Amino acid sequence: MKHTLAILVENKPGVLTRVAGLFSRRGFNIESLAVGVTENKDISRITILVSGDDNILEQVEKQLNKLIDVIRVSDIPADESVNRELALIKVGVDTTTRAEVMQIVDIFRAKIVDVGIKSLVIEVTGDESKINAMEQLLRQFGIKEMVRTGKIAMNRGAKLVQSEKR
Amino acid sequence: MTKQKMSGARAVIESLHCENVEVIFGYPGGQVLPLYDELYDADVRHILVRHEQAAAHAADGYARATGKAGVCLATSGPGATNLVTGIATAYMDSVPMIAITGQVPRPLIGYDAFQEANITGITLPITKHNYLVQDAKDIPRIFKEAFYIAQTGRPGPVLIDIPKDTQIEVIDFEYPQEVKLRGYKPTYAGNEQQIKKAASLIVKAEKPIFYVGGGIIFSKAAEELRTLAETILAPVTTTLMGMSAFPTAHPLSVGMLGMHGTRYANYAVQESDLIIAVGVRFDDRVTGKISAFAPNAKIIHIDIDPAEISKNVRVDIPIVGDAKNVLKSLTKYIKIEQAKTDGWIKKIEAWKKEYPLTYKKDKLLRPQYVVEQISEICPDAIIVTEVGQNQMWAAQFFNYKTPGTFISSGGLGTMGYGFPAAIGAKVGKPESTVIDISGDGSFQMNSQELATVVQEDIPVIVAILNNGFLGMVRQWQELFFDRRYSSTCVENSVDFVKLAQAYGALGLRATRKSEVKDVIEEAVASKRPTVIDFVVEREENVSPMVPAGAAINEILDLE
The missing domain is CATH 3.30.70.1150 (ACT-like. Chain A, domain 2)
Known part of the structure; x- marks a missing residue:
C-alpha cells in the first residue's frame, strides 16, 4: 500500500534531515519526496510517498509526530485528492x-x-x-x-x- | 524581568539559574573557554570529571535520583563525541538531561576546523531534540525550550551546541516565561472513555497482572500503582527499569519478568487473562518470542508516548497519558465488592514456593550473597549498577522499598555507566548511601573517576563483584558457544584495593563470606569514597534464564 503523507514542519535548517533520517533509521522507505514553503512562510510542507502496511504507516506517523519540529502529519487519501x-x-x-x-x-x-x-x-x-x-x-x-x-x-x-x- | 546586557556565556549561566540548576558535570576545552570563565565565579557547582562520558552518566544518575534534569558540559569535537554514549544511554531510558557542548566559531563551521564535529548531526537519533545556536540572542529561548522538552512528556536528553563566538557576543538577556512549541504538546490526562473501558476489563478479569516499568518512577506513580493493585488484588511484575517501583517484599510482588526474571513472574504473565502495562515498551528482553507472549491476555497499555502503543505488541486498550493521572482516574472507576482473583493469587503463591529465586548456599563467596548482605546492611541505599551479571544480581537479590532507588542502564546496557551515575546520584541525594554494584569489567571502563570522587569528596561505595571474567558474555559463551571463552577472561587485571589507594580512596577486600558484612560496614562508616573488591566465585551464572528468542515460560535453571 502506498500512502501520501503531508507533513507540516517548522521552516528551519536541519528539519528535512530530521524527517529523512527518521525514515532511514526506522527502516521506512521513502519513494518520493517534495519540500517547499506553504502559505505561511514559517512553515514548510514535506510530501512523502511511503509504502507499507497499516502498522508501518501508523508507526511512521507516530514517530514523525514525536519530532519537535513536526507540526502536523496527515495522510492524503489518493481518491479524494x-x-x-x-x-x-x-x-x-x-x-x-x-x-x-x-x-x-x-x-x-x-x-x-x-x-x-x-x-x-x-x-x-x-x-x-x-x-x-x-x-x-x-x-x-x-x-x-x-x-x-x-x-x-x-x-x-x-x-x-x-x-x-x- | 528587565533586560540585561551580557555575553552569550553569561546568558548560559543565567539560563541555568533560571532553571534552578545547582550542579553541572563537565570537562573544559578550547571551545568552552568563555563558559568556563563564567563558571569560575558562578554559584553553580561544577564537578570536574576525568572523561566526558562520565559527565553524561553523572548527569543521568543525578536526574534519575532527583527527578530533575541533569546537566553536562563538554567542549567541541572529541569532548562532544565522548558524551555520545551517555546521551544514548539517557535517550534509551527516557532520562531528562541537558548536554551543552562548545562548537567552533560560526565562520569555521563546515571547514573541518580543529576539534570540529557535527554533534547535532551525530546526536540526531539519540536526543529528544537538539539545537545549534546560530545567534547568541536565541540562547535564553533555546535553554527554556530545552529544559521544557527534556523534562515533560516522555523525558529525554536535549543537546545544545554553542559556537564559541556566540559565547562572546553581547546580547540583551531576558529569560522567557513560557515556551511556544506548536509541534510539541504532550498528553497528560488519559482519554476518559478509554479509562472506562479499561476499568470494565479489569473488573471482569480473573487472572490480571500489572506489568510496569520506568514510567511509574518518572511519573511518581508508585503510590497510585500500589493502591490499584491492592484494590483489585493483582500481582505486579516490573521490568528492570521498573525495579523499585513496587516494593520487592510486597505480597503482590512477583519481581522482575523477562530474560532473567523470576519463573513465577514469567509464568504469571503467560497465563494471565489481562495485562495492565504501565510505562513500559514491550522490549525484547521482556517479551521473549513475541508471537508466544501472553497468548491468552487482553492488554491495556498506559504510556505517555503514543509511539510506544502497539509498536511491538498489538494492544486492546491503549491509553495515552501520564501514569500517575491515568492510574488515579482508573481507580475511581473500579468498584469491586469481592475480588475474583483469589484462585489466581493462590496459584502464584504456589509458584513462588515451588520456584523461588535462589542460589547455592554453601561456604563459597557467591555474588548473590554479597548483594543480599548489602540489602541487609544498607536497606535504604540507592543502588546503581553496571551492566551484565552484576546488574541482574542487583535486580534479583536486593530488597527494594522506595521508588527511584534502583538506577541502571536498561535500554542501552552501557558498561561503565554505574560508577559515574552513582556519583551523580550521590551529588543529588547526599544524605543517601549510594552503592554501585559493579563488575570488574565494567568498573574498569570508568575507574578514572576515582580522581573525581576523591577531589570532590563524594563518598560513593563501589562494590565490585570480581570474578575475573566479563561474566555475562562468559555465561553466554558457556551456554551457547561450547565454553570457548573468547576474550572474556580478565583475571588479575589490576589490584582494585591498590588502585583505590593510589587515587586516595579507601580500598577494601573480602575473599570469604565471613568478611562481607565487616567490609560493607567499614565502607559505610568511613564516609569516604570506597572500592570494595569482593573476590567471588568465578563461574557463577545468572539464573533463571530465558534464551534469546524463546518464549518467556521456556526457562532454564542454571547451576
Whole structure:
C-alpha cells in the first residue's frame, strides 16, 4: 500500500534531515519526496510517498509526530485528492521525428520549453501514471536525460491540512 | 524581568539559574573557554570529571535520583563525541538531561576546523531534540525550550551546541516565561472513555497482572500503582527499569519478568487473562518470542508516548497519558465488592514456593550473597549498577522499598555507566548511601573517576563483584558457544584495593563470606569514597534464564 503523507514542519535548517533520517533509521522507505514553503512562510510542507502496511504507516506517523519540529502529519487519501508531479525530459530528435514528438507533447498537454538542433526539452505535469505513460512513448525517440520532482498532493474540496496539531 | 546586557556565556549561566540548576558535570576545552570563565565565579557547582562520558552518566544518575534534569558540559569535537554514549544511554531510558557542548566559531563551521564535529548531526537519533545556536540572542529561548522538552512528556536528553563566538557576543538577556512549541504538546490526562473501558476489563478479569516499568518512577506513580493493585488484588511484575517501583517484599510482588526474571513472574504473565502495562515498551528482553507472549491476555497499555502503543505488541486498550493521572482516574472507576482473583493469587503463591529465586548456599563467596548482605546492611541505599551479571544480581537479590532507588542502564546496557551515575546520584541525594554494584569489567571502563570522587569528596561505595571474567558474555559463551571463552577472561587485571589507594580512596577486600558484612560496614562508616573488591566465585551464572528468542515460560535453571 502506498500512502501520501503531508507533513507540516517548522521552516528551519536541519528539519528535512530530521524527517529523512527518521525514515532511514526506522527502516521506512521513502519513494518520493517534495519540500517547499506553504502559505505561511514559517512553515514548510514535506510530501512523502511511503509504502507499507497499516502498522508501518501508523508507526511512521507516530514517530514523525514525536519530532519537535513536526507540526502536523496527515495522510492524503489518493481518491479524494489532487496529485501532481513534474518532469523535464530531454528527447533526441531529427527532422524526421521532431513533428511526431511534438504531436505526443500536444496530446499530453505537455510543453516544449527548449528547442535545440538535435533535442527538445519537454515539461510535463500530471499524476504519476501520466508521466510514466509519456516517458514510455518518448523512449523510442531516445530519452537523453530526465528529471522528476517528488509528488505533491492536496485534498479536494474544503478539507485542509492545517498547522493546529490534532 | 528587565533586560540585561551580557555575553552569550553569561546568558548560559543565567539560563541555568533560571532553571534552578545547582550542579553541572563537565570537562573544559578550547571551545568552552568563555563558559568556563563564567563558571569560575558562578554559584553553580561544577564537578570536574576525568572523561566526558562520565559527565553524561553523572548527569543521568543525578536526574534519575532527583527527578530533575541533569546537566553536562563538554567542549567541541572529541569532548562532544565522548558524551555520545551517555546521551544514548539517557535517550534509551527516557532520562531528562541537558548536554551543552562548545562548537567552533560560526565562520569555521563546515571547514573541518580543529576539534570540529557535527554533534547535532551525530546526536540526531539519540536526543529528544537538539539545537545549534546560530545567534547568541536565541540562547535564553533555546535553554527554556530545552529544559521544557527534556523534562515533560516522555523525558529525554536535549543537546545544545554553542559556537564559541556566540559565547562572546553581547546580547540583551531576558529569560522567557513560557515556551511556544506548536509541534510539541504532550498528553497528560488519559482519554476518559478509554479509562472506562479499561476499568470494565479489569473488573471482569480473573487472572490480571500489572506489568510496569520506568514510567511509574518518572511519573511518581508508585503510590497510585500500589493502591490499584491492592484494590483489585493483582500481582505486579516490573521490568528492570521498573525495579523499585513496587516494593520487592510486597505480597503482590512477583519481581522482575523477562530474560532473567523470576519463573513465577514469567509464568504469571503467560497465563494471565489481562495485562495492565504501565510505562513500559514491550522490549525484547521482556517479551521473549513475541508471537508466544501472553497468548491468552487482553492488554491495556498506559504510556505517555503514543509511539510506544502497539509498536511491538498489538494492544486492546491503549491509553495515552501520564501514569500517575491515568492510574488515579482508573481507580475511581473500579468498584469491586469481592475480588475474583483469589484462585489466581493462590496459584502464584504456589509458584513462588515451588520456584523461588535462589542460589547455592554453601561456604563459597557467591555474588548473590554479597548483594543480599548489602540489602541487609544498607536497606535504604540507592543502588546503581553496571551492566551484565552484576546488574541482574542487583535486580534479583536486593530488597527494594522506595521508588527511584534502583538506577541502571536498561535500554542501552552501557558498561561503565554505574560508577559515574552513582556519583551523580550521590551529588543529588547526599544524605543517601549510594552503592554501585559493579563488575570488574565494567568498573574498569570508568575507574578514572576515582580522581573525581576523591577531589570532590563524594563518598560513593563501589562494590565490585570480581570474578575475573566479563561474566555475562562468559555465561553466554558457556551456554551457547561450547565454553570457548573468547576474550572474556580478565583475571588479575589490576589490584582494585591498590588502585583505590593510589587515587586516595579507601580500598577494601573480602575473599570469604565471613568478611562481607565487616567490609560493607567499614565502607559505610568511613564516609569516604570506597572500592570494595569482593573476590567471588568465578563461574557463577545468572539464573533463571530465558534464551534469546524463546518464549518467556521456556526457562532454564542454571547451576
